[in-house]
Amino acid sequence: MAIEITTALKELTGELNDKSFNASNYLGSIGSEEVVNAMIALLDDPNPETRFMASRTLGLVENNSAALSWLFEAFKKKENSEILGDLIMALEGFDVSDNYVDIFKLYLFGSFKVSRIAEDLLDHKEFNITPRVLKKVQKHWLHYSNNVKQDEAFSLQKIEVEERLNDLKGFIDDSQG
Template sequence: MTIEITNALKELTGELNDKSFNASNYLGSIGSEEVVNAMIALLNDPNPETRFMAARTLGLVENNSAALSPLFEAFDKKENKEILGDLLMSLEGFDVSNNYVDLFKLYLFGSFKVSKIAEDLLDHKEFNITPRVLKKAQKHWAHYSNNVKQDEAFALQKIEVEQRLNDLKSFLENLESEN
């Protein structure tokens, strides 16, 4: 590793400051394989701020597809529960076209912040929608709706989710009729 990269990596560990964000921007602009691998390793750092900076940096890297799976693995770790929304924001810089169901689950089962970030990604990213994706999303919705309090908030969410699922179904039907 070059000295500049090594020094920038040091700025991402420990307590965050302005230099940390500058280092993240710098490493994201370099975007080399060594930077991606270093950020993937930092996703397992004991310090949550370091894990956040690693995810943020990965979101800035242009060729970051190798980091998508490790990032989703980080979402599932209980030590990242408190920073999950912050980690999730990094997905803005990723191609998540094959992760509709993963994001849909976070939308349903996540905290308020996580749910809103996942919803924004679902609304603004491109996805590869197939009948299998729709079926899995419907399965998760059925599980969620059978295991949550049926209150006023749920009634509003039900309208939103069912509209989302109906839109996917219509999209697939339109595709099928074109072929």
């Protein structure tokens, strides 16, 4: 089996093709610690397509929690700014229940694609919402709203965010009451 993993890993580097996606699916189904560690290492590969395939594969692995912090670190790297939307799609395969604030920041500060993917995650994933999470989200919203152009697009986003914040407040009030 080690030979098959090694062969599949080679398919994830370089130019992407159908074999790359098949190899990613295969490695994701194996999901061993060896695969997870190899994908974490590939998150630093010089080739952006390889980094994308590593994140995609990690999203397919069932026991991938060890890689979540590495993936969030990859999001912050300048060399990943062009592929950030592709990278964060992998979060769909992770338990991000403790990462509401991180995803909310991607929603606020990301490009259009990043923001839409983060919004979808915020809307469809389960999260552990606490008063502290709400406070941090409000802090980031205040920072964002004080440092962005106050135009029509902001006005629309403000409505969406305030609705989201009110939902969080209501959830916390319901859970404490």
